[in-house]
Amino acid sequence: MNNPGSLSTALKIPAFLKRAGIFTFIALFSTSISVFSGCNLQKPATPSSAVNVNTAADKARVAEQLYDEAWTMVRTEYVDGSFNGQDWSKWRYKYQGKLKDTDDAYVAIGTMVASLNDEYTRFLQPRDMNEQSMSIDSRLYGVGIQISKRDNKLLVLATIDDTPAQRAGLMPKDQITHINGIETAGMSVEDAADQIRGEKGTFVTLSIKRGNDELLKQIERDEIKIKSVFTKPMDDPQVGYIRLSSFISENMLDEMKDSMKDLTAKQALIIDLRGNYGGLFSNAVEIADMFLESGDIVSIVNRERDRRVYSAHPGTITEKPVVVLIDGGSASASEILAGALKDNHRATLIGSQSFGKGLVQKINTLSNNSGMNITISKYLTPNGTDINKKGIEPNVKAAYTEADYLAQRDPQLDRAMQFLKNEIGK
Template sequence: MVKKVFSFALLVFFCFIFSFGWYIPDANAFTEEQKLLLQSWRIVNQSYLDETFNHQNWWKLREKYVKKSLRDREETYTAIEEMLASLDDPFTRLLRPEQYRSLQVNTSGQLSGVGLQININPTTKLIEVIAPLAGSPAESAGIEPKDSILEIDGVDTKTITLDEAAARMRGKIGTKVSLRIQSGRDKAAKPRTLNIVRDRISLNPVYTALDTSTNQKVGYVRLNQFSANAAQEIAHGVSDLESQGASAYILDLRNNPGGLLQAGVEIARMWLEDGTIVYTVNRQGALGSFDSTSEILTSDPLVVLVNQGTASASEILAGALQDNERALLVGEKTFGKGLIQSLFELPDGAGLAVTVAKYETPNHTDINKLGIMPDDVVSQQPITYAQIATDVDLQYQEALKLVTSKNNMLAEAG
């Protein structure tokens, strides 16, 4: 009798093991494509801000996509993109290897190459030089704005994308690249071939100038992106302006799409002596904060320029300065991106940008999809890059008037 009971128990046990195996397959049974999809799913499952995953069964979605026939990497990428699209969050996205590398370059603040800003001319469809970076090999070679790049190492640029052209000009320090250039100033001139040696390129996101058009010297600081070297470049720029006698400042954050959160916090600390810079809220609803307790660069009056292109880390900085009454904001309502993403690298060199938290300004204002309203609203038609901070820049002129006004309360507080 005992033996029968024992045999029956063993039978039930092995049946359980057999049945269990149908539902939890061995990890080795997955293909490489399935493993990449599952890793992407797992990253989102563990870190995404919205625990409801846009009010859907995230586990059920996993089963749906892991059953798909993924024959190659392109099909896997498409499946991951479809899966992420169900979250209805444009900021949580797949970054294919070339996109991921490009984003890392943009935020690192340095790369190695020839040092050219390029675009596609809408009329000629040719790759055109916007400007060579100061001190770059391209500048030393005599390449000028409006020059066209016809070939890169013998490859006709009409046959490649802008990203591919940029990638071909990047490379290891000390290596050569051949560029066939058509002059933008002299269209009759024959194209010339330049052999340029690549070097380390510093992507300075900061431009500074001293405005002496009024009875007061005003330091103008334009920040284009919150890259890894942004805080250091701001510090150098302001220090230089201080040595030139600047007694008031205009910080231009227009069309700055953001970048690194930490860079935004560091720059806020340079202007704000004390106070909260930003609150962060994670998926559990836990509230964290970044505060300023460090020595500031200057207590001089400050006006910040913003517009619809001011987003993310730019809004964190603008909101911190406005809520702490350190600066007046001039321009137009900001973009309204109050979400924070983290980057996760995948085994094949691709990456995921995942929304992991949201932020609130020091006054606990959630600006996502709402933006920040400036203290002084000044609308203007789009202007060219060369017209920024000139007489035709109405927003800049209003900021200049405010920052030099004797009635500027922030000047008295500073």
């Protein structure tokens, strides 16, 4: 995707709550694995064919070539020219003569990339690159959650709408302590994802820690149909509701246009970005453009401090009042859209502070179909605000607690409805 870095009807995500060759931007939510298969990306240009190797010498040669290819990509692309204050050249020959095969190269590349101390720059083994392509094609399998490792804890970042995970009641910030009885402490995100995924119709048992509660969830795996845009009727027929669950799908713009056709008679619109961890940069820009007659949408700044500005084109899909709902799970591409509409005074943001992911990744395909997520720039809102690690403040703050979620209340949505009723009545 232009990935700047992450789903039945609209899911209410509470406030407490993948990854290409051509010059492609991606808005990744974090160093995470979507157990349904992917987050924010665009397909690699043309995947390379794997090299056939037979002898030990051939395997070692291919491993060293792969490592050097990865080193060169970081040297030429990474946003921080100081490489986190280190001499990047020291890594080039660090493992020369020590790599016996591609598995060795994978470990070496991962170690090298980790030295950047950048959670969004990471090495992708071929399986992860394949998942990435699957996620963009919207053919995914699993339970429908995105997971991440923080402080050695395996956490749920987001659930996908109308998936087994959502129906089982999994929630963002749930800690997965065991998978099928196996403790997750010390388990990598990738290994955890492998344990959770499986064939349709099979079951996985997850031990969950939520605050002081210990829960056991047995979840039947299924195909995860990635749809990005959802609508539902509101109590007030004058108000339209549209939920954007992610920005990952290549079909998102068509989904958005089709959904908006059904809402043309509405006098106001709610766009729900809560729990939307991101997706394709291009999707965020083009959807923002739908609602703006003019003005800047976002700008990106690379390590040479060159700035590229993306601006709106004349013509909007609606001129009626808009409220955008955000929370701590609204990240990356979500923040591009929210920031563009807020700074241009096109929409009122209601909810809680967004996640704060203002970096842009480029996904590169390596010679054996593995790849690299590399942070290549940061992005700024139209007002020039760097929201990385800060997030976007809503115009109107409204809390949404776990108690609200369990009681099936949505005070943020209620606040949006009240706001728009006042706007319509003016």
